[in-house]
Amino acid sequence: MAITTDSHVAVLAFPFGSHGQAILAVTLRLASAAPSTVFSFFNTAQSNSSLFSSDRPANIRVHDVSDGVPEGTVLTGNPQQAVELFLEAAPEILRKEIAVAEKEVGRKVNCMLTDAFIWFAGDMAAEMKASWVAFWTSGPNSLTAHLNTDLIRETIGVKEVDGRMEETLEFITGMEKIRVKDIPEGVVSGNLNSVFAKMLHQMSLVLPRASAVFINSFEELDPILTDNLKSKLKRYLNIGPLALLSQRETIVHDPNGCLAWMEKRSPASVAYISFGTFLTPPPGELVAIAQGLESSKVPFVWSLKEKNMVHLPKGFLDRTREQGIVVPWAPQVELLKHEATGVFVTHCGWHSVLESVCGGVPMICRPFFGDQRVNGRSVEVVWEIGMTIINGVFTKDGFEKCLDRVLVQDDGKKMKDNAKKLKEQAHEAVSAKGSFFVNFKGLLDTVVNI
Incomplete structure (x- = not known):
């Protein structure tokens, strides 16, 4: 009224x-x-x-x-x-x-x-x-x-x-x-x-x-x-x-076909990677993310501005054509509620964290500044719905271990269960x-x- x-x-x-x-x-x-x-x-x-x-x-x-x-x-x-x-x-x-x-x-x-x-x-x-x-x-x-x-x-x-x-x-x-x-x-x-x-x-x-x-x-x-x-x-x-x-009120905008690509993936298998509209990890970390994805063989959707794609390892996009997609923009809220999404790799801005909670998706956190560190710490030890990247920066081996822990190990199953409970409470609210x-x-x- x-x-x-x-x-x-x-x-x-x-x-x-x-x-x-x-x-x-x-x-x-x-x-x-x-x-x-x-x-x-x-x-x-x-x-x-x-x-x-x-x-x-x-x-x-x-x-x-x-x-x-x-x-x-x-x-x-x-x-x-x-x-x-x-x-x-x-x-x-x-x-x-x-x-x-x-x-x-x-x-x-x-x-x-x-x-x-x-x-x-x-x-x-x-x-x-x-x-x-x-x-x-x-x-x-x-x-x-x-x-x-x-x-x-x-x-x-x-x-x-x-x-x-x-x-x-x-x-x-x-x-x-x-x-x-x-x-x-x-x-x-x-x-x-x-x-x-x-x-x-x-x-x-x-x-x-x-x-x-x-x-x-x-x-x-x-x-x-x-x-x-x-x-x-x-x-x-x-x-x-x-x-x-x-x-409930918006028409889904998905110019790069992310959701159609997700339809072909198994439940809780895909890593969705995005660091928000304004942040990009340094070039060395972009390389480490790409190497970790390629060697882990985890399916992925990576939202990365076109100007930063030049930092990806030579041949990465061709070699991973069947494994994942790199797009300049992705419909984040829709991806985080898609059943195929298994982990969100994020900078831990508050809106991103909350959208992940609403989707019941565990997180791998790479905070940069401001409130991102306290959000990442809360994800890891307060709500227990994810983890912070090992040693605070992306390395190939460290990222692989994080993906394995969240997507495969028993730890990850607990994170998923906790995330599911919070998702239910968010929807109840x-x-x-x-x-x-x-x-x-x-x-x-x-x-x-x-």
Whole structure:
């Protein structure tokens, strides 16, 4: 049933990685449930152009904002530079654009719905006498680490951190199996004075002021962390897994024929390999993956951008023509729910992990940065639905051993059983009586102020 209200919601996207896509998915669902609420969506022109087609709900108004790069500046190619320039310029830019949107709509903004990275929205909302609702686009484990930044720094010691990397966070409920080296940079490791690290620390201090904080997950995945976060935040809502909801609404796009190829494979036999839209292992590791696949003879679907295919060993594609396919893009959600998929080789970005959980597929994890290490550690020792690559990087022999362990050995059968149980709980969460609908209603009530 649609909600009727004359609310005006300002949606502030973080225009990097998959953040814009994630907050848009939630905004579309909210806009559909509250058709008389206006959602003004603020994002950079470049990010908006990749998100929106001409077909969108009438109550979502799209605003292009500056990316904060001064005129004449040539970016170095380091992604952090673009992020820092945006964060420095964004408060002033967004204040002006919101004022313009309020005039156009004829309604004051009464809720700021923002990516949690845009931490200064808390102050902006207070100035505007609006509520602030924040979306943490990763999982409960990394959110817990950030919210406990000061406690971790006091307990571990920033200067002593190098000697304490193997220690576990036993002093935080629900993080007892997570090591210091697993938590994201900016908490106790890396450059704590970078703009990004300072942003994450500021966010950890102000999120408890938000009217609600929500994530794309489900309560049963980590009930201890859910309770912990509910005790720290005014309102904490799991509104996922969103992948299971979007599956019901989209036509499958499979330009490279991956699913037709899968139909000829035995159940739980195929390795699906993908490191997300923005990451690629270094050339030496791409070679090791190819060699490990070829010598193991495991059937595979490998999503690898065309520009990176030049790094594959000479003749690899010809020699493995019957064994597997290398494609520039693959329908990940559909592949992960296909019965032929036996293992997902992943960088452990949160959305990829959650999609694997929804498909009941064990993982081989090769984390790179950010929340990926803590996600990989959770996959391996908390949920026991996969393993991290041996010694942290791909080697031919190490990858072969991982494939054998997950696909053949008894260990792998246990991972598969555990993954199946979590899959059932994920599907239960989005069923008619599941936690998603209760939590989404809570989010809707908070956002449109009814």
